[in-house]
Amino acid sequence: MDWSTLGVVQALGGGADPAADPGTCRVTTPDGHTVDIPAFTGADGRLRARVRHTAPGTYEFTFSAGTTATVEMPAPPPPRRDLTARPGERFLRDENGQPFLWVADTWWYAFSERADDAAFAELVQLRRTQGFTVVQLVAGLYPETTAFTPQAATGGRWSWTPDLSHPDPQWWDDAERRLAAVVAAGLTPAVVGAWSYYLLDLGDERIRRHWREIIARWAALPVLWCVCGEVGLPHYDELTADDLPDRVADLVTRWSAIGAELRRTDPYQRPVTYHPCPAFRHHTSLDAVGDQAEVDLVWMQTGHADRGSVAQSLRALDQARAAEPPLPVVNSEVCYEGIAAGSSATLQRMLFWSHMLGGAAGHTYGAQGIWAFARGRADDPGDVWGTTDWQEAARLPGAAQTGLGGRLLSELRWWEHRPWQSGVAPYATRESPFLPYCAGTGTERVVYVPANSLREPTIGISLALRTLGLRELGAGTWRVDVVNPRTGAVAATHAARVDATGEWELPGTHFATSLPTFEDWLLICRKEGDAA
Template identity: 35%
Template sequence: FSDIELDVVFTDPDGVEMRVPTFWSGDQTWRVRFSAPKTGLYHYRTICSDTSNSDLHDQEGKVEIAPYNGDNRLLKHGNLRVTSDKRHLEHHDGTPFFWLADTWWMGLVKRLRYPDEFQMLTADRVQKGFTVIQIVAGLYPDMDQFDERGANEAGFPWEKDYSKINPSYFDMADIRIQWLIKSGLVPCIVSCWGYYIDFVGIDVLKRHWRNLLARYGAYPVVWCMAGEAIMPYYLAPGDKRAELITKARSGWTEITKYLREIDPYHHPITIHPTDCGHNQVDDRSVIDIDMLQTGHGGWDSMPNTVRQVIDSLAIEPKMPVLVGEVSYETIGGGCLQDVQRFAFWSCILSGACGHTYGANGIWQVNRREKPFGPSPHGMSWGNIPWDEAYRLPGSAQIGIGKALLMRYPWWQFEPHPEWLANHATKENVRAPYCAGVPRTVRIIYMPNFMTVQVKGIESDTKYRAFYYCPQSGNETEIGTVNPDADGNWQSPRPPIFQDWLLVLEKTG
C-alpha cells in the first residue's frame, strides 16, 4: 500500500485519456473502479510506480461501455458540477440538483447496524426528500484515535501506526456508500476531522484521500476535505492553538490541490468549516462549494446564520453557498422544528444553493441502550437515541419546504428584498424573506404572524396567491392578486398564529 502507486489509463473512442487511481484490496490485489463519460470501446493500460513489477505495470486490455438504461436519478443524469452562474449545482446533463443534506457523521460505524437500521434510516430520508448524506470516512470527530466507538464490523480504517489502511474496513463502508447511491442519495464524503492533520500529517492524509478517490470516485459523490478543518484537537494546549490553525489551513490547501490534480472525474469539492469554508484554506479557488457552520444556539445563532450566507455570497470568486451545520434539532434541549424551518427558509431565500439539516442523536449514532457518551472535553452532546431522532418533526418539515420549491424553477430564484416593504436584513433577521423569478413566482417566508406588503408587482402579469403551511404543506387559497396603481398589494391575515409561506404564482 505504501510502497507503490498503481493507476489505470483509460482511453475513450475519441482518444481522450482518463488516469484513474486504483485501491489496494489486501494481499497482492489491486482494484480499479471506472465510470465512463461516454459509451463505446475503451482501451486501458496500467502504470505502476514500480516499473519493474511486470504483474502490475504496463498491462493492457479493452472494455466496452454500454449506456445506462435504469431509472436511478443519479446514474441517469450523471455526476454533479457547479452551474455556469456559480450559484447552484446540477448534474452533468444539465438537470438542476437541490442540496438537501442530512448529517450522519458516524454513519459508517457498526453502531448503526447494517442492513436493517442503515437501510431504514436511508428510506426515511429518501421519503422526506433528502438528496445528500454528509458522512465521515472513518477518522471521526468527538473521539480520540482508535476509540472503539469509531470501529465498524471490520475494525478501524488504518493500522495503528498508519503504515497502511485496513481494506476490510472500507469493504464494509463500500456496502453502505453503495446503498446510499442505489437509494438516490449523494454521499458527501468527509475524509476525516480536521485535527487529524496534526495527528498523522499531510502525507498520510494524501494516501487516505487517494484511497477514497479510488474507491468512490467512480460514483456520484461530493468531496468534503475535512470536518471543522482548521479546528485543533479538543484538548490541544491554548498556547499552541493559533500555530495549529495556521498549519492546518496551509496543510488542507495543499491536500485539496493534490486531490484536484488526481481526480479524473472533477467532483465538486467543499470543506466543512469552523465558520466559513473559504476561511479554511489559503486559496479559495481550490474549493467549489462554500460550506458554512453557524452555531448551535438555536434562535441565538440565526443572526449569524443569515449574515454568513449573505456575506459569503458576496465574496469573489463566486461559488455556491450553503449552511452545512447549524443548530442540530434538540441539541442543548432546544433548536426545535421552528428553528429548523427558519434556518432552511431564511438561507434558501437569501440565495443559498441548498441546506444541511442535522438531528442530535443521528450524527453520533446514539443507541437507546448505549448513548455515544462524552467527547474528549468530557461533555456529552445529548442522549436522544438515533431511532427517536430520525422521527423529529424538523426533518419532515424542511422536506415539505423542498417539495414547495420543486414546483417552480427554483434554480432561477434570486433574493428580491425590494419586493417587500419590510424585508429581513442582517440586522433584523426575524422579518420576512422573499425570492423568486420575475413574472413567474414569488415565495415569501413570514417567520412571525403578520401581513406583508408586496411591492413591484408587474402590471402585465396576473398572479394567484395562497398561504402554504411550512409545517404540514397544506394550502389556504387567497385568490387573484389585485395590486394598486403602484404595483403594491397587502396580503390578508394568515389563518393561524404561526410562521407561513406566502406564494404568488403566475396564472394563465
C-alpha cells in the same frame, strides 16, 4: 457487488501487498480517451481500479504494477446525476445542465456499526422519500473521537491498520457498501476526507494516501469532496493553547496543500469545498482557507445556539454571497435539531427558508443523534450535546419539513429567484431576523413568515404582522397560495389583482395577524396574467 448498476466499470489486477503503494491505473475508454486513476487493494489482496461508465464498449486497464485487464460493457450507462459547479453561478447543476437543489442530511458516522445495514437502508429510503438529495458523511476519520476508539469502529476495525502502515482494505470494502446504498437511492454523497486534527495524528503523507484511497474507490461515483471537517481544528485539548492561532494557520496551510493534490489526482474534477470551524470565527470555507485554496462550493458552519445562531448565520450567508467570483453557498452545519435540548423543528423550518430565500444553493439539515448514529448512551461520540438515539432522531419533524421545503421549491424555478426583501412588508433584517423573507422573479414570488413565537412580544405576543403586504409585484393577476410549511397543505388561495403600484395586502383573519395562525407560513405567488 455489481458496480455497473451504479455506472462504474471495475477491473481486477494482480495480487498486491496492502501495505505497498498500489500505484495507478491508466484506462482507455471506448471513445479512445484515457483516464489516470489511483489503484487500490481490496480485502482479497488483489489490485482494483474503477472508472466511470460513459459508453458501451471495451475498457482497457493498464496497472502501473504491470498487469492489464479488459472489461466489456455491452449496455449504455445507467442514468445518474453527476454534479458540477459552473463558473459564475450560485447553484449546482448536473452534467445535463439541470439545476440541482441541495437538501442534505448529516451522517458523519455513516459507516459506523451502531447502525446495522438494514436500519441504514431504511434511513436512506426515508430521506429519499422525504425529498433529500445529498448526504454528508466522513471517510472514517470522524469528529468528536480519536483513532482506534470503539466509537469509531466498524466490525471492530478502523479505516487504518493499528500500526498505521496502510488503509485497512476490509474496513473500506465494508464502508463502500454503505456508500453504494446511498448512491443507488439517488442521493449524492458529500464525502469529508477526515476531521482536521487527524493530520496531526497520521501526518501529511498518510492523509494524502487516505485521500488517494477515497479517490481510487469513489471518484467514479457521483460524489462531491470536502477536503476536511473543521479545517484548522487541532486536538480539542489544544483550544486553550497560547499559540492557538499559529496552530490553526499551520493546519489550514497543510490541508490546503492536500486539497490541491486532491484536485490534481481526481480525474473527474468533482466539486471541492472545505468545512469551516466557527471557533476561529471561520463561518465559511472562504473565511477558513482564504486565497490558500480553491473552492467550487462554499460551505458554512454557524453554530448550535438555537435562535442565537440565526443572525450570525445570515450575516455569513451575505458575506459568502458577496465574494467574487460568485459561488454556490450552503450552510453545511447549523443548529442540529434537538442539540443541547434546543433547535426545534420550528427553527429548522426558519433556517431552511431564510437561507433559501437569502440566495443559498441549498441547505443542510442535521439532528442530534443522527450525525454520530448515537444509541442514546453516555459513550456515544458527542454525547455532551445530548443522548438521543439515532432512530428516534431520524423521525424528528424537522427532517420531513426540510425535505418538504425542497419539494415545494422544486415546483418553482428556484434557481432564478433572487433575494427580494423589499418585496414584502414588513421584512426581516439582520438586526430583526424573525420577520418575513422574500425571494423571486418577475413571475414568481415566495414569502416565508417565521413563527410568532420567535419574535419579541408586544402584548405577550408580537403584533409585528397585524398586516402583511406584497410589494413591487408586476401589475396583473397573481395567484397567492397560503401554504403550511409543516404539511404542504394550502390553507387559502387568493386571486390578487395588482395595479400599477405593485402592492397587495393579504386579507386579515385576526386582529393580531393576517395569517391563518401564529405559526409560520409560506406565500407562494405566481403571476397568471398581465394588467388589462
